[in-house]
Amino acid sequence: MSGLGAFWAQGDAVSRAVAFLLLAMSVAAWVLIFWKSWVLKRTEHDIARAVPAFWAAPTVDAGRERLAALDREGVLQPLLEAATRSPAAGTLESGGRLEDQLTRRLRDALHAGLRHLQFGQVLLASIGSTAPFVGLFGTVWGIYHALVGIAASGQMTIEKVSGPVGEALIMTAAGLAVAIPAVLAYNLFGKWVAGSEAELEGFAHDLRQFALDSRGAG
Secondary structure, eight states: OOHHHHHHHHHOHHHHHHHHHHHHHHHHHHHHHHHHHHHHHHHHHHHHHHHHHHSSSSHHHHHHHHHHHHHHHSHHHHHHHHHHHHOTTTTGGSSSSHHHHHHHHHHHHHHHHHHHHHHHHHHHHHHHHHHHHOOOHHHHHHHHHHHHHHHHHHOOOHHHHHHHHHHHHHHHHHHHHHHHHHHHHHHHHHHHHHHHHHHHHHHHHHHHHHHHHHHHHH
């Protein structure tokens, strides 16, 4: 019987619960890794195409149509809507300066887009930081459980101890195997999100200035 199989056969409910928890954390981490890789790469590609296409449009309406076609994750269109929308008359927002109104609306739209891009980052960070300790707990509990069983049998020899202890150490390795991809992905996604954030902030700044110039000219 393999080490993992022996550990599973000898383990109690706590050991098996820890194993199931690590499995669930691993599945969640890899689902997030594949999904966020797809979303962030698509966003990066769409921003690179959509922003130049918008500014090359002859009118704002034509630019809006181009964004609708190219902005598949919907992080650019809310910025345009925020820059072109007028507040309802008689509201506190409408009583402020135009510059402040634009800044507030664009900031809110930008934050909404970033929340979409950052979705799942907290879970990845949590898995990366807690999985080693979950695995370590499983190891400690497995060793304790194995030693109690050996002591009860009255056969406390090095051969009887080394096998169960070695099998329990599998949980520590499993915890590291779950944590390492989550940490690496978290760092990589943070870099991708930061790059997209810089592009979105630049687009928001340009839209704000464009809106001010257009209304000033009007």
